Amino acid sequence: MPDVQDTTADWTLREIRQQPLTLRETQKLIDGEGGRIDAFLKPLLARKELRMILAGAGTSAFIGDSLAPFLSRVLGRSVEAIATTDIVSAPHLYLRREAPTLLISFGRSGNSPESSAAIDLADRMIGETYHLIVTCNADGALARLAGPRIATLVLPEATHDRAFAMTSSFTAMMLTALRVLGGPGGAQAATAAIADAIVDLIEGEEDRAARLAAQGFERAVFLGSGVLAGVAREAALKLMELSDGAVATCFDTSLGFRHGPKTFITDRTLAVMFVSSDPLTRRYDRDLLTELLKDGKCGMVIAISTREESCETIRISALEDASDAELALAYIVPAQLLAYQWSLKLGLDPDSPNRSGTVNRVVQGVEIHRPAA
Structure with missing residues (x-):
C-alpha cells in the first residue's frame, strides 16, 4: 500500500x-x-x-x-x-x-x-x-x-x-x-521506521483481522505491561466501541491477570498479548502466554511482538530495537484493524457504530458542577 x-x-x-x-x-x-x-x-x-x-x-x-x-x-x-x-x-x-x-x-x-x-x-x-x-x-x-x-x-x-x-x-x-x-534524539529516523512498519502491518494484517473477526468470539482480552498496559486498555475500548458493546472486552497486565480477571477466559474468548521489548517484562508476558496455551481454555491466543512467540504471532520484526513507547504506535494498529473488521462482521457502520445514539463522537450530556470553595 x-x-x-x-x-x-x-x-x-x-x-x-x-x-x-x-x-x-x-x-x-x-x-x-x-x-x-x-x-x-x-x-x-x-x-x-x-x-x-x-x-x-x-x-x-x-x-x-x-x-x-x-x-x-x-x-x-x-x-x-x-x-x-x-x-x-x-x-x-x-x-x-x-x-x-x-x-x-x-x-x-x-x-x-x-x-x-x-x-x-x-x-x-x-x-x-x-x-x-x-x-x-x-x-x-x-x-x-x-x-x-x-x-x-x-x-x-x-x-x-x-x-x-x-x-x-x-x-x-x-x-x-x-x-x-x-x-x-534520532526522532526523524525512528518515526520513519515506525511509519514503515505500520505500512507493512496494514498490508499484511487486514486479512488476518477479517479472519479473526469471522470466528465468532464473544469476548476479547488485551494484555500488556508497563507502557503497553495503556495500549491494552485502548485496544479493549476500540473493540467495545466499534462492536457497539456486543463483544465483551477487558484489559490487564501479564501479572495482574491471574489475580481474578483470568476468570474472563472462556472457549469463546480471544486473548491478545502485546509483548514488551524489555527483557524482564517480556519474560512475564511469555510466561502468561505459555500458561494460557497450557490451560487450553481460551478460544485463541495471539501475540503482537517483534519476535516469534509460542502462539500465533503478528510480528513486527523491523522494530526489534525500539522502546515500548515507540512500539505502542505500531502495536495498536492490528487492534484497530480487528475492531474495524469485527464491526463490519456485526453489520454495523464503523463510522457510527452506536445504534442507540446514546454515545457520541464528542461526548454530550455532561453538566460541569462548580466545586465548593
Whole structure:
C-alpha cells in the first residue's frame, strides 16, 4: 500500500490506513515547532518541584496511561497520568495548590467539556499552572486558548479523525508527547521506521483481522505491561466501541491477570498479548502466554511482538530495537484493524457504530458542577 491517504474506504478504515502518513506529517510539524515548544518547556523542566500531569478523556487519557511510566524514567522525575474525567469529578483529590504544575492536555476535537473544565479548575485551584495543549482540531476550544503560560500544538488536519473512534489522532498525539517530552534524539529516523512498519502491518494484517473477526468470539482480552498496559486498555475500548458493546472486552497486565480477571477466559474468548521489548517484562508476558496455551481454555491466543512467540504471532520484526513507547504506535494498529473488521462482521457502520445514539463522537450530556470553595 502506498504511503498516501486512502480515499476509497469509509472514514474509520481510511484513518487507520493513513497513520504512516499522519505520523510522518506530525513529526515534520514537531520538527518545525521544536524551538518554540522547547523554549516553553526547558525552564519548566529545570524546576525539580514542578508537577507534570498528562490529561485527557477516554482514548486521550490512555495516551497518558501509556507514556507516564516511560517519561518518568526518561525525565528522571514523576510524571502522572490523570484523566480529565477524574480531575473534574474530584479536583480536591488531584490538584494541589502548593505544587507548580504543568498540565499536558490531549484532545482530538478539543471540545470535550471535561477538557476545558480541567484546565479551568487547574487555573483556579493551583497557585502556579502552565499548560501544554496537544489537539487535532484547529477550531476546537482547546486550540483557542492563549496566554503566556500556554503552549499549543495543533496537529495536521488529517489527524482530526472524522469517524467515531479515535485512531490516527491517538497515535499522532502519542507521538507528539513522546517527542516533545521524551527527547528528540534520532526522532526523524525512528518515526520513519515506525511509519514503515505500520505500512507493512496494514498490508499484511487486514486479512488476518477479517479472519479473526469471522470466528465468532464473544469476548476479547488485551494484555500488556508497563507502557503497553495503556495500549491494552485502548485496544479493549476500540473493540467495545466499534462492536457497539456486543463483544465483551477487558484489559490487564501479564501479572495482574491471574489475580481474578483470568476468570474472563472462556472457549469463546480471544486473548491478545502485546509483548514488551524489555527483557524482564517480556519474560512475564511469555510466561502468561505459555500458561494460557497450557490451560487450553481460551478460544485463541495471539501475540503482537517483534519476535516469534509460542502462539500465533503478528510480528513486527523491523522494530526489534525500539522502546515500548515507540512500539505502542505500531502495536495498536492490528487492534484497530480487528475492531474495524469485527464491526463490519456485526453489520454495523464503523463510522457510527452506536445504534442507540446514546454515545457520541464528542461526548454530550455532561453538566460541569462548580466545586465548593
